[in-house]
Structures are given as structure tokens and as C-alpha cells.
Amino acid sequence: MAPLALTACGDYDGSGSGNAPAMARGPEASWADVVKAADTEGQLEVWSVLNPAHNAAVEAAFEKAYPSIDLTIAQYGPPEISTRVDAEQQAGVGTVDVLLSTDRMWHEKHLKDGYFQKIVGPDALAADELLRNGAAPTTDGVPKATQTLYDDDTRLITSFAAWGYAWNTDAVNPAPSFESLFADDTYKGRIGMNDPNVNSVNAVLFGRLNERYPGLFERLGELRPTLYASSGPASEALGAGAVDAVLAISGSAVAPVKKAGFAFDSQFPALASPLYGEVLASSESPNASQLFVNWLMTPEGQEAWSAGYASVLPNISTANNSASGIEVFEAESVDPKKVAAWQDELNVALGR
Template sequence: MKSIAAAACGAMLIAAPALADDMSMADLVAAAEAEGTVTVYSFTSRVFKVESAFEEAYPNIDLVPFDISSTEQIARITAELEAGIASADVAYLADAAIVVGALVEPGHLTGYVPPAFADRIPDNFEAPLMAHRLSTKVLMYNEEAHPDGPPVDNLWALTTDDWRGRVIMVDPSTRGDYLDLLTEIVLQSDAMAAAYEAQFGIPIELDDGIANAGEQFVADLMANDVVFVSSTDDVNAAVGAIGQENPPIGFTSYSDRRDNEEEGWALQVANDVAPAPGIIYPAFLGILENAPNPNAAKLLITFMMGDDSETGGPALAPFYVAGDYLTRTDIPPHPDAIPLDGFNAWRIAPEATGAARQDVADLVLSLQ
């Protein structure tokens, strides 16, 4: 596997060959094998499991994966293209509020829906980029310490003395998905105002300079010494580690419950917390501008959508977990997951989130 530094010194931009819409699967495989390699930037480390499965299926193609957050991907892709460098073929990323304006509209990232799956993915998940799955940033707790359910039933409880210094999340100034979480809380200010009154029994009063109930929550959470860490794994370990008498609570990915047994965690989602436990958002796949290996890129995206077995086979195995919601309509929900129609997280509206996000970022910066 190449280093990230090596990737930054990748091939200079070349004119990408045209991708024939009527290319058969056999022809696509042959063209991809002629290219011999495909490089993917991925916001999840699960891409390394995809690497193993892909190379077993296509031993003549080297899949080169890089685990890079969505925020870093957007900056990296933009910088590389401005420098005339084409290092990667496929981007697997979230950050829907930014990715369309930053990468899709300038033509840096193009959507591709494999023909075999065009009728198995809802239209709203096909454009402007195909959504591979829905991911989350939600409030999680330690179910070993709290076997009867979450220790809070309202987000505003996190601003009380009981939780001072005991709420953990990744620093939103470094990760767009966590900034999107706070932005959605601000956008849902009417619901946050109602939740405040339900928690405290009185209507909310806003501090000077605070525009709405969502902003007040962000301000109160930070005043209550919320702990910012550098990675989701740091949140998971702090919240989920077994053997704790009084563990903290935190915002992380619902799907990280998949690692409970391996890591010694007891993570569980606080799905019924009012007014919502957090956000759910799409994870996109796209082909990068001037991709050096465009046919291998199409083959990789096709592979990542899985096979025709009941749960999608080895390509989807890393993502067929409780807490991830695949966009393919022909794959049944994971049996251990809360059904999507019963999952209470807010679905972000990327355009609205993108419009409000900088103001929320400025608010967080002013409060730090």
C-alpha cells in the first residue's frame, strides 16, 4: 500500500478516456485489468476490508486505499487538482453539505450509478452523486453501565451539572460531520426550544448575541465543558469501554457498535432522546476528475454496491452492520438495527446545512 506522501506525488493530469455507457461487464473488467490499478480516498477505514475482497475478486487489479476524512479529502482533492496532479480515481466521502458545491459543481467529482443497480437505488440517492449508504452522528451511551436504557432522555440534560465535563465529541472545527451535527441542531431550533421547555418546565431565554434555541444549546454545551477529542475512536473508547461505573456520554457513529465485542465496548444509541439523537446523512461514491484509471474506478464502484446474494456479499459485508443503512432497496435491513423508519435522527438537508454551517463554525470558534 502506498503512503499518503507517495499519493501526493501521483500522476500528472491526463485526459481521461471516455467511458462507454453501453460497455458490458466483461468489457469493463477487461478495460479495468488493462489499467491494472485503482486508488480510492475513503472516509472510513473499512475500505481496507473492501481492498481484500476486491483483490480476491479481481487479482489483476491493485486497489490502493487511503483512509482520509471527508474534510481532508475535499481539501486534498482541490489542492491536487489545482496543482495539476491526479492521484486518485474514486472518492468515498460524506460531508454532503459541502461536497456538492466544493467538488461536484466544479466538475472535480462525477457521479456514477452502475447499470446493474440503477433500478435498485431510489432516485433521490442517485444524483448528484450516488449514495452508497446512510451514516450517522448520534448520541451514544454505555449500555453495560445503563442496562435499563440511556441515562438521559433529552439533549438539554447534557447542559446540566450532572454532565459537566462528561459529554464527548470530535472537535467540530476539524471534522465536517460533527459540524453538520451542531448545524442541524441550530436548524432545528423550534424543536430544541420545545425540548428545553420539556426538560426545564419553562420557556427558553436566549443569552445576548444568541439567535435561537439551537445556538443556545451549543453555547450551553460548551459552557458545560464538553470534551473535544481528535477522533471518533477516542469518543467510542471513552464512552463505551466496559467496566466503568460512571461513564461519559458522547456523539459518535451508531455503526461503531459493530466493534463492541472486539474492542471491549458497550456502545448503544440513545434513539429516543428528545428531540432527536443526532443526524443521518449519505455517504457518497464518485469518480474524480481526470482519474488515471476511470474504468477500474467504475468497476470498483460497481463492486462496492455488492452482489446478488441476500446481504450483498463480501463487498458489502463491512457495511451490512447495525447502524448503517444501505441504499439498495433489495437488501433487507440488518436484523440488529433499529429500522430506518423508527430511527429518530434528523435527516440533513445538504443545501440548508451548507448555507448555515459557516455561521455555526464561527459560533463554536467564538465560544472556545
């Protein structure tokens, strides 16, 4: 069966070298042939922004479903992923097949540079139809919880990193409401929060929360919170009893922590940032790549990949929430001046 003609379009030249992107390949023409060819390819290299333990669990689940394919998932941060892929494209080579990342702006920048394959798996297409529920697909490229395929079907939302609040179950009982944690001085000196200066996601989260609860920044300053670089250290401190509660924390970081409860603000949709799947046109295993991203959109794949996150599909037992109950945001697409203003306001409130 002849492969689809997914040739590189345009000449990418990020450094002025004039080198073309890595040679484009494509999956077989029918899904039955994709599955058959994936077994023949037998291996797959994936780069993921999620932690190694999570990636290892996904590896095991996929290889159980497709034992003839050796899957390797390596962890890299979003900037490192884009830098490495750019370098490989400039050199005309490709060592990675699938990206599981968060940088929509980078994807959009290279959409016409021949970087990506169109995603063709039936379960990925069905998930998109399910979320749209008969509505026409949006074409502005901005992610929403009502669609999963974007950018000419080259970008797939695989799950959402849902943000809520958490508490130490020994110190705070019964489960608190979000607003009760900062409504008075009960938790003064016992509140944790992610440092808004470390990551723009943290600044955007608190900026959005301040829009929901005017005066939140000032209240946080009065509560003298402990600042953490990310949700990981914050959740560890929570489980150890160093703080009683943490505001705006990733549900996936809280999930494995003992003595920790987690919830979303019940008065509003849960805030969540999307995680994307991308199949590179330079993949040396184009069929196994399509098989893998399609598997991610099956109930079994969502059980593994969305564990601790907000799932794309409904009724996923391992997920913290489903796409129907979230409000999607992207830190990268928020006006940098607005992000800086939120950071400045928070720093003033926190006495920094």
C-alpha cells in the same frame, strides 16, 4: 470497443496557471465490456475519508469478489483530498481513480470543470431507482435519503454516517432513552460529548438536537460534560468507563468498542451525514473505477462499506440503520453564521 466520449469540459484554473484538467477517459460502452476491461486494467487507487481498518476490510471484500484487480484504499481527510485533486488537475495528471469523501460543495464547484465521470453501473442505477420508488429525481443537488445519484449522475451517495448516542453497558442498565441522559442530574459529570469548536459537524449536530429539545445547551452546561475532539476518543473513553454515556456520537466509532451500547433517538429520524463516491475523469483505470463504485451498491458491497454506518440499501446486516429511517444533514451547506451562533451558545453554556 471505443470508450465513451467523456472529455473535460471547461478550463479549470485554480491558481491562474491556465492549465487544463487531466486528460479525461471513460468506461467501455456496455457493462459486460466494462467488467472485461476492468480485469485488463488490473489496479485501482481509491482515496477514502474512513479509517484504515475499515478501508482494509473493504479492500479485502472487493478483491475477493474481483481477484484480478489490485485495490489500494488510502485514507485522507476531506480538505486534503480536495487540495490534492485540485493540484493534480492543474498539473494535468491523475494518480487517483475514485474518491470516497464527504465534500459535496467541492464536487458542485467543479462539476463543469471536467473532474468527474458519469456513474454508469447497473447496481448504482438500481439503488437510485429503489430509493426514489418511482418518484422523479430531485434536481436541486441537496442530498436526501430518498435518492443516491446526483449532479448528472457524477456523485453517488454510498452510505450515511449515522449519529446517535451511546452508553457504557456496565454503568447504564437497562438501555437508556436519549432524553433520559440529560433529563435530570443522574449523569452529572459522567456525560461525554464531541467538542463543538473542533469540527463544524459537531456544532451542527448539537444545533439540530437543540432544535428538537429546546434548552438542551443549558442542560449540557449543567451536566459538566467531558469534551472530546471526535467520536474515536469519545468511544474509547466510554468503553474504558471514563464516562457513562456520550451524546451525538458516530455509530461506526462505537461499533468495535466492548461494553458499549448504541441507539438512535427513537422520537425522531436518525441524523446522518452522507458519504459520497466519485469517479474521476482522469482515472487511468476508468472501467475498474466504475466496477468498484457499482460493487459498493450491491448487497455484498454494502455489507463491507456500510458496516457500522447507515446503509443505502435496506436489510444490510452490518449497518446501524438504513436510508429509510434517517434525516440527512450536511455541515458544509449550513449557513456559517448559524454554525458560529450554535458554537457561541454552546461555549457560553459550557462556561468557556
